[in-house]
Amino acid sequence: MDPARDQAQAQDQDQAQAQAGDSAAVAAADALADLARIRAEEAELVFTRFSRDDAWRLGSRMREAAAARSLPVVIGIVVGQQRVFHAALDGAVPDNDAWLERKTRAVLHFEQSSLGVGALFRSLGRVYEQESRLDPDEVAANGGVFPVRIDGVGVVGAVGISGLPQVEDHAFVVEQLREFLAEA
Template sequence: MTSIHDHTPGPDLLAEEQTLRLDHVDELTCHRIGAQIAERGLREGRSVAVAVYLGEWLVYKTMLPGTSLNNDIVIDGKRRVAGLEGHSSLWARNRHLDAGTTFEEATGLPLPAWAPFGGAVPLVTTQGARQGWVIVSGMSQEDDHTFAVDGIRAAQEAPDPADPSAVDQSR
């Protein structure tokens, strides 16, 4: 587990966010990202909860075996923190640590309604529009963050089903 003095600096997390842009975000994008993260969790035997939002609309959600109501509560808290800060929940946590304080001390916002832990990552288009959130809960906050980031990266690499040139014409 990362200590208060050993964490990814805020600027590094912002730079990472800049690489996570998608051409477009819609319901299908959200479903594919959520399903990819859930499948990975199953393959790796992880107890993870996954939620993907398009704006305020919960488009995808699953709770894998071993998760609990607590994961559901933490997902909501991570979404609130990320939405307040406009960036990943890990960035929100670490930017306060970089300043020598904590999210809780700086904002006065209480747990569990506000969960300043890694795992909520914004869905942003290449034009810079924030369209939603990918949120993972159930592992360390760093692993939650990484699963969300990897889910978005997989969506970047997947062919766009709305693009006719992406359809396999060999059949």
């Protein structure tokens, strides 16, 4: 045994653990900032009413915007447990439908955006798939689905897309909701 070498290895391990801890702290801080922004979006994007006709108009608007940008996405809107709008654009694949379903389940379960669910777990230094107690094959905390919340009522459904990276999915939905609500 070489005490000097052992001490150097221990210091290297301590430094590696400190760096890992620093990385985890930075990741948690970034997730907390993301969560604050997402919560502000969720507070802003609230409906006074939401009918199936509204769902059709919103979904059609989203489809037109996605098609104009040649986005390979699926779009879905549910009210309660009923899908009231669905569209698949060129380039979308069946996996996009599966992801949309999983993200929608997260929104309906947690009553917040799917990106917000993931950010919440990361801000706590937790891994959603390990600690949510939900089957990650059924419920996904990846961005792209947003709650349909009615003022004074609560969450009545979800609207979302799948096919882009999760932050882009989320941003598209937020953009479309802002424009739709501004016209209402």
